[in-house]
Amino acid sequence: MFKKILIANRGEIACRVIKTARKMGIQTVAVYSDADANALHVKLADEAIHIGESPATKSYLLGDKIIAAAQKTGAEAIHPGYGFLSENADFCRACEKAGVVFIGPNVKAIETMGSKSAAKQAMEQANVPLVPGYHGLNQGPSRLKNEASDIGYPVLLKAVAGGGGKGMRVVNQESEFQDALDAAKRESKAAFGDDAMLIEKYLTQPRHVEIQVFCDTLGNAVYLFERDCSLQRRHQKVIEEAPAPNMSLSLRQKMGEAAVACARTIGYVGAGTVEFLLDKDDSFYFMEMNTRLQVEHPVTELITGQDLVQWQLLVANGQPLPMQQEQLTIKGHAFEARIYAEDAENNFLPSTGTLSYLLAPEESEHVRVDTGVEQGDEISMYYDPMIAKLIVWDQNRDAALGRLAQALKKYRVRGVKTNIDFLYNLAICPPFVEADLDTNFIEKHADLIFKKQNITLSDEVAIAAFIFYHKLTQQAQSTVSNSEDVHSPWHNLNSFRLNLAASQLLSLTFQDTKIQCILTNNAGNLSVDVNGEIFDITGEVVGDQVNLIVNTQHKQMNFAFDGNDLELFTEEGALHFQYYDGSQVEAEQQQDASLAAPMNGTVVKVLVAEGDTVEKDAPLMVMEAMKMEHTVKAPKAGKVTNVYFKDGDMVDGGAVLLALEE
Incomplete structure (x- = not known):
């Protein structure tokens, strides 16, 4: 077995590989960019090598530097993880040469499966069913447009070298084709260095079912059953499960054997995933084969009891597969939810910032958390905004789904926007509970999934007031201790009022509503008056948790501060409160918020010039962050009076991009 391996990746997958390597007694070498100097995968590895600047193109995509790092440290093998160089044939070739x-x-x-067009040609020869489409070499825009018309709208544009939803666009009608093609090509070029496209007929109600396959160098090949990955946004998976619901034994075997045939056709070795579109009549069509370990591999591990990274290391070392097909069985049901730093209510726009507070649910035989970040880490603009993968298991689907919902309610994040509430709404969505799945599920049930929190506050305001009071008291005590006159009456903390109760007014906001609380300290016991309702509170604040008795009822909650902002984590979700005092003045908006950069990112293309007249919703500028594009549109008709950035400029979130005069 290998004595030392290098992991050519970052984040949770690098940490995941390190975990198995350590279990097998294999030493690990991490690589890192400037942005990842203090990252978790760097801390966990036995050694770490710096390979370049923060952008992936100047670090994690530099194969020569990664191979040099392996040679320098004596690593015998390189695990590529997923993304970056994991499906790069040139890098694989360079490893062999080195x-x-x-x-x-x-x-x-x-090379065969990395090119979607070549893969489809190979599958066509192997008589594997294919979705109608065009995967030819002629990439002329007019040819592509003609092919789309021949196939019939709606069609799906897909990057030939792509994956993970990058470089992909649904085109519903001919008038949308050119803009969609341009955007898909730009995104594909940025993500993969290749803007070649293929076109497929867009099926409106299919399920996305993929088969995990494994092959060794001795001619053995198995499938480790299927995963249903139908819940997607921007063609990227959100919640995955294994096994797929409503899957008959005969269909499972048929799809599994087809997947193994796909792998054997190209002489495959190692872990791979064959992805199919499954129609309602149980007909299925080959989409692509991912020649790597998938993001969602943990659900397969939990239902089979197998460590797929261990299998990868064994096979790469020339050893046989640990099990044959007849030995593999399914036990229970598993779900994986991808916790992302993104704004689900704003078209899943990536969110950057520091994880000022991070508390994951406790791990157990039922709950697993795969992550590559810690509290205090930054979610930067340079990489995918995944915070963690939350994986749950139980004896059946209903029980596992209950575990998922419960675990999501216990996930606490502060400092960036997250998709946790969105995932929770998905997990309890009745059609999902009933396993009525297809790849348009999120769009179809948007009213159930994107519903606003309908919160009726009661004692939460009083608890928030208690926490703010505790913080303000600590600040005042700090002021006293640093004062030259510690006996000054202005430092008195007991809210003394002549001939009045020792009370003070605390002003909070919640969901843009101002709430005034009157706090009265009675010999250490605090009474909080919220709009005439009295809450008697005793208890303590310990670190990031309050242990309180509120009107005889025990309450225990986590919380996190960011300046005057408080996040109170309750069973019903995170509640955001803000404390304000008389010195605070709300700044007036000088510019339409829609003309401000929605995120830290790079200006890909400025679409207008100073002096241009534009209509409402006209595209003004294209920005890119974390490999995803966002188009800034005109909030109203008007004249562009200033353009503050040019193509290629780096922009901070909130910066005003243009000026538009009505």
């Missing part, structure tokens, strides 16, 4: 084992398939398999 005498370093690439933990994955061979060059031929990567």
